[in-house]
Structure formats: C-alpha cells, structure tokens
Amino acid sequence: MRYIANPYQCPVTRTMSIIGGKWKPIILNCIGDKSLRFGKLNQLIPAISNKVLSGELKELEDLALIERREFNELLPRVEYRLTKSGQSLIPLLHELANWGNTNLAKKLENAIK
Amino acid sequence: MRYIANPYQCPVTRTMSIIGGKWKPIILNCIGDKSLRFGKLNQLIPAISNKVLSGELKELEDLALIERREFNELLPRVEYRLTKSGQSLIPLLHELANWGNTNLAKKLENAIK
DNA sequence: AATAGTAGTAACCTGTAGGTAACCAGTATT
C-alpha cells in the first residue's frame, strides 16, 4: 500500500478525522453494545457539556457510526447505539488503547496534562 | 478493560495525542524503515512547511518514536529513523488506513474537503 | 405553583494546532 504525503488524501488522516476528536472514541466506547439515552451518556461522561455531546452525536450519526432512535412514548426519549460500521471500530480502539498503555503510560502524563 | 470517561485518562486519547496530529502519521509512514534527512522529508511531503516539519520531528523525538542523528561531516547532515517504539506504530497505522479505506472512502470526501 | 428531568439549541468566547514569510550561518556552485 502506498500513501500519498498529503493529509487530505491520507487514509490514516481520514480515519483520524473520525475518531481523532477529544470525545468520539470515548462516546463510542461508552455505548459499546448497549443502547444509551442522551442523559445516560451525559452521566457516564460528566466532563462533556450537553452542547458538545449533542454535536458529537450528530456527527457520529452523519458518519453512520451510530443510530439515533426516537421513542415517542408518554415521556419521549432518544436512544443511541452503534451501527455495524461503528462496531467495527471498537477493536481498533482497543488496539490504540493497548499501544498507548504499553508504550506511553508514564511518558505522557505531563505532556497531556 | 475499563475506560474512564475522561479524555485526560483515556488511553485511546493518549495514543491519539501522538498520532492524531495532521502530519505525524504521514511522517512516521514516510520514514518507514529508512533513515531520512530533513530535506528529503520536505520533498516527500511538499505540503508541510519546514517550521511545522521541524516541530513535529522534535515532538516525535521527545516521544521517543524517532531518533535524530547528526553527522558532522564536511557538509553536515541530519538523519531521522524510527525507534522500536515508532516501528511498533506502523502496523497500527496500516489498520487505521484500512478501516478508513473500507468504511469511509466516499462518505468523507466532502466532509474532509 | 414551583421544581426537576427530558433532549437538546443559541450566542458567545478561548486556546492552540497549524500556516506564512522572513531570516540565519556555513558551504558549494556558477
């Protein structure tokens, strides 16, 4: 496989533009194989504001990595779950996590702050 | 494996902070198993400015992903190559590229611009 | 009638990754 040295055509950069954000890998991982409501996600990830969470969810939906389902019952609710494509990212995320754990655990504590 | 829903402690985010930049995966991939000079890298990646290239190389060196070797010969030169740790990233980059190619090829052409 | 929970929006602000352009000292070429 050959890479072209231009980020706009680079497949790694392309993947990064999806999972490279601050919250997307965390959101994907939190959802996992469950079907979660907005509020539940907000609880699981307390550091995210609901504006940002809402934006990220919309982007993930546009990328067809998650599915948004509205239930118009007496008290209406919304649930999010991974699509096939989204599920296929999970093992990749785990590998990234592993690499980070084995290769960088201490080295980065300060760098990341 | 359990993730804590906070990017500063998230191992995926940790890894991302290294390869998640615009140029780092490209640089790592360009070096590959070779030993490249600054100027050569600049040629291979024409879209990067030498200020940014210089900065990225410094960061990659700080992270011990590449090695910088100065040769103080008649015309002094500098060569960069991957460390063991840097080499261990290459397969991961390939997987990211693969995922991007199979799952997103078209979907993102516009999104990324 | 007041408060809390639902799933968000709207307006505004900020930090920083990345970009541009000019410059450096030393050597080699023309």
Added chain:
DNA sequence: AATACTGGTTACCTACAGGTTACTACTATT
C-alpha cells in the same frame, strides 16, 4: 559576488474544536 542548499528559528496570524452559560417546550412530581 551572487545564488542555492543545508537544517532549521523567529515572529506573527488565523481557523476552528471545544467550552460556558443561558434558554427552550414538554411532562411529572411535590
């Protein structure tokens, strides 16, 4: 004596990801 190449540095600028705060309309609870 002028220009180009080496491997960078410095100062300055900008776009945008992400953050903060306040607000919405609806229902349920007390």
